[in-house]
Amino acid sequence: MDFSLLQYEVASRIATITLNRPEKRNALNGPLVAELQKAFGAAAADDAVKVIVLKGNGEAFCAGADLEYLQQLQQNTYEENLEDSRQLMRLFQQIYDLDKIVIAQVEGHAVAGGCGLVTVCDLSYAVPEAMLGYTEVKIGFIPALVAVFLVRKIGEGRSRELLLTGRLVTAEKAAADGLITAVVPAAEIKKKVAGIATSLCNDASANSLKATKKLIGTVLDLPIEQGLAHAATLNAATRGHEDCKRGIAAFLNKEKLVW
Template identity: 30%
Template sequence: MAAAPQEHPLVLERSGAVARIRLDRPSLHNAFDAGLIATLTATLEQVGAESDIRAVVLEGSGASFSAGADLNWMRGMATASEAANREDALALARLMRTLDELPKPTIARVQGAAFGGGVGLVACCDIAIGVPEAKFGLTESKLGLLPAVISPYVIAAIGARQARRWFATAEIFDASTALQIGLLHQVVPATQLDEAVERQLALLLKAGPHAAAGAKHLVARVAASSDRDRMDADNADLIAMLRVSSEGQEGLSAFLDKRAPAWANKE
């Protein structure tokens, strides 16, 4: 186990092919400040570059997943210049993009409340599993602000129509609503949360490593494409490349031979 500096607590644990990153400021509901944003970004970049890591779980300590911005940090930024606020916002944008584009499948283990930037973290993960007691809110408009930096990821998760409501009202919503609008993929009792996460990890580790990691990039590219001819050509190129790749050849051979592929034995 490796831990970040204590002033910005974040715990990184590796177990086989899985890395678990835990926000560890329970007394502050795992709220962000500049230091935690920088540390989390660096930690994600680190595990993203590790070839033996095949999946990442993002979680929080204590009662909350993440309450978004730390109040003391917000107080400081309220008196800072517009230029300083812009640099601060760009740092948060880098964190969100790093998580969204991480070259590993990611799972958000949402054991409690997520507000503001915490919702952004959930939206950036490929799979999000929460408990019925979890609460969510894009509460920035109560402060005369908007969830601008996290908006691309939240809108991608819940859609523009839902985002227009929740961004404007700052209303708190529950886990069943989060499931309905697409922020969560699954809601399970707290006693079954770890089991549900492990089930998804097991599925990811049975998939081809490059295929599982590349799924998010395929989805993003297709969703952004407006040129159907180019999209068809790019997708044909991709499947052709995958079929002749070592991973594709092993996967197809294992299926035809009715055996487990080699990567399934390296969990």
């Protein structure tokens, strides 16, 4: 599969998608967003892939929107800007709804739309030197799309602080707020993310991961009674799945099961 703005590889059931515009600090533009959609689509459709890692080449994870891209947006009509917004919307939703687990490996700053990518990943690990934040209000823009996901992830109060001030925060602060999963030293982050991805591949059922991710994304929208009823139906359906039968049999027989 050919890409010009990112790298895509699959090994040991892990697909690695690497933003590859280091000279532009991996800034987003229309073509890169389109390639990301294509890469995540390929990983989603590949039965050999169980976990996806998203990272960036160079000093930054992703610096947000490309400057040339921002200049072009000022010349667009409302309809053109709406369609452009919907393209990024589709990418965020694609990652958020993907049946497979997505891990962000953040080895540099993640700003604006770049921080949006981190927000919609299931797990995210950042080096201590990384700064994260949504700077849109500082250039007269709004963090519209990411707000939908951020409020769900860390709550209204902490979202207001990040989105309204537009300030960048340290990885430590981002972890304390629940924006990222953990802070990992630069010398260890590659091994850490690889270990988490491998553990998910070997120690957890693909069906269970898929169902659990879908459950997490659904229950917030439901009243507690409906949430519990929905959870009960998923519970019952999972019990009938072949993965559950294999898992219980291995547990009862005290066998080590590698998924």
